[in-house]
Amino acid sequence: MAAKAWREADDREEMHARKRRLILEAAARAFAESGYHQTSIDQIAARLQVTKPTIYYYVRNKDEILFQIAQTALDDLDERIAAAQQGNETALQKLKLYFRIYARIINDDFGYCMAFVSDNVLKPPARAKLRRYKKEFELRVRHIIEAGRQDGTVQVSDPRLFTFALFGAFNWMPQWYSDAGEVELDRIVDHFLAIFCAGGIAPGRAPDQVRAR
Template sequence: MHQLKREALLREAIAAFNQKGFHATSLDDIATSLGVTKAALYHYFPNKHSLLFEAFTEALRVGFDAIRKAQDSGGTGLEKLQMAIQEYLQVTLSELSRCVIITEEHALSPDDRVKIVEQRDRFEAALRGFVRAGIEDGSIIPCDPKLAIFSIFGAVNWVPKWFSEKGAWTNKQLARGMSELLCRSIAKNPPAELPIDISKLKKM
């Protein structure tokens, strides 16, 4: 029960951070939306910065899970990269709301920021590895892997700002549509067309 309540508080905090930003969100806002007292929040998280740290940690955990699944899938470098992007988005945009706007990194405490940056760098290095593998196997055009991943994930990390579960697309449809669109930009043999209406993609 303790863990369930803690996860509920974290989900609500992440949703608030995504919607209003870290600095514009108070613990009172989060407590009110959940119908609990601020004292109850302190029982699980000592302060707002600890909530942000846990949000980043969770987002990166999801990212590493996506990397492992892509690595285990086989296929070309491009296929692995597309799977990693699709898996990451599909989970982070799920009803668990485990996504977090990565642009809030500056709001982390100095010690927490060091830990998160180290994990983030490992995550991005694995993604760049997929790009290099794709260049070697011919599925990706010659390009700078670092620039490619920065550009692709610049778009990926902004999705939580505008995605709504009440919209026309499910998280699975959007994850697939976005991964196809983004990977097309560096594909050696890009598809001739992309889905015109991703709301019609088969719900997996």
């Protein structure tokens, strides 16, 4: 599929961006499946049925690929949230919207990579750069929670710890979630947020009926 998509990518104005993203997608799957250190540029090229120099035309090295996976996931999140927002949501509604979109991202190729590949695989300078990208996800949620404390829709005593707990739960999803299960992703998000925000479980189906592998 990756090789077919590569061949069909537009050869003109969108070619470079499209093919660069295909490299990131192929690399994300490879990193998640085989490990960062165990995946070579040659193996990424083989998935796309292109040469190694072709990969280097779009990216400098594996470190840059890992950075760009995180940055592209963040850009995707921002774009989807901007498209979905109506402008009059409460902070709690924004939090639900954020994690409904985030849950989709964390369960796609880029999210799998971010969940399964530790930034400890990188040397300290590169690790710090990647962590700055990841920190942006957290900061967006912290801002929503602070707004929720102001409008009364999110009542937490420590926004920082609350944010860590939320991401801990959602980032574990790739370990068990399957879209072949019984409960759709938005319902799982609602269950999670009900547990964290209200100390209870959202009405409806029980958590043991969620989509699990």
